[in-house]
Amino acid sequence: MPDDILIEKIFNNDKRAVSRAISIIESGNSNSTELLKDLHKKIGGAYRIGITGPPGAGKSTLTNQLTKYYRSLNKKVGIIAVDPTSPFTGGALLGDRVRMSEIGSDPGVFIRSMATRGSLGGLSKKTIDAADVLDAAGYDFIIFETVGVGQSELDVAKAADTTVVVLVPESGDSIQAMKAGLMEIADFFVLNKSDRPGSESAMVALKTILMLRDHTEKSWMPNILKSVASENTGTKEIADEIEKHRDYLQKSGLLKLKRESNYKIRIKEIVEHLLKNELWAKERAESLEASLSQVVEGETSPYQIAEKLFNNFKSSVNQ
Numbered sequence: 001m002p003d004d005i006l007i008e009k010i011f012n013n014d015k016r017a018v019s020r021a022i023s024i025i026e027s028g029n030s031n032s033t034e035l036l037k038d039l040h041k042k043i044g045g046a047y048r049i050g051i052t053g054p055p056g057a058g059k060s061t062l063t064n065q066l067t068k069y070y071r072s073l074n075k076k077v078g079i080i081a082v083d084p085t086s087p088f089t090g091g092a093l094l095g096d097r098v099r100m101s102e103i104g105s106d107p108g109v110f111i112r113s114m115a116t117r118g119s120l121g122g123l124s125k126k127t128i129d130a131a132d133v134l135d136a137a138g139y140d141f142i143i144f145e146t147v148g149v150g151q152s153e154l155d156v157a158k159a160a161d162t163t164v165v166v167l168v169p170e171s172g173d174s175i176q177a178m179k180a181g182l183m184e185i186a187d188f189f190v191l192n193k194s195d196r197p198g199s200e201s202a203m204v205a206l207k208t209i210l211m212l213r214d215h216t217e218k219s220w221m222p223n224i225l226k227s228v229a230s231e232n233t234g235t236k237e238i239a240d241e242i243e244k245h246r247d248y249l250q251k252s253g254l255l256k257l258k259r260e261s262n263y264k265i266r267i268k269e270i271v272e273h274l275l276k277n278e279l280w281a282k283e284r285a286e287s288l289e290a291s292l293s294q295v296v297e298g299e300t301s302p303y304q305i306a307e308k309l310f311n312n313f314k315s316s317v318n319q
Helices: 003-011 015-027 031-042 059-072 127-136 150-159 170-180 199-211 235-252 254-279 282-296 302-318
Strands: 047-052 077-083 109-115 141-145 162-167 188-191 223-226
Touching (some): 003 015, 003 031, 003 127, 015 127, 047 059, 059 077, 059 141, 077 127, 127 150, 150 254, 188 199, 188 235, 199 223, 235 254, 282 302
Parallel strands (some): 077 141
């Protein structure tokens, strides 16, 4: 399938073409960069939602219910479920359609599991690229459902317009959220499984923590919503809160600023990746290996070797 035909099929929301494009991106295929360049003109229409929080909070169930709600409004939904990487295969450990079997066959829903591949932020480095494919394919909402690894979860803020932090009453998760830094990225909280004991005390703890957060009369103050996702309780209220936050971002001009900031971070990361690949060209990698024994024997320092390699790199660039 020629690239122009693939791109046209993506623009027409062909699921097989979308799936193939994401596979190209995941594999690091040399065609992935050109593909993403061609898709970019159609990007920007989708609203991106991050759903994060500690393991066992019910993020998948909530994502499932939220997707069904958006489908009832005839909105197309793309879901990227970021799973732990299998140490044996390098692939996603959990099956996306096993957890979301109710919506997996819906023609207006696209679900993809992506392995974290060692990304400390809880998001695969290719996740945002995959979201761009879904955006170009015309999905109205893109939901990132992340692995839930606590304090290393903060990368979701780079990908989402609205970030929802899901907590449960047990185990002091509300306090853990404060320690993990999730307080800073949450645009609002969902206290899921709120029919369980300890729900009210968890609400009080969260409200107390939020009172310490710096804000002005014009800034967005995160709300705390209750839900029982397994019974589809609170889903509409969550969707309404997402829409309320979206409206706030658009009217204040912060949505454009937030996306500009995220693009700035992303462009820097792309440049750093290109430089890193160029820096560690074969001859410099070999030079490093040859110098290691000198460092171990104390004949030279790591800084001297690093400066030598960097100066060699600069010389090659200036030639």
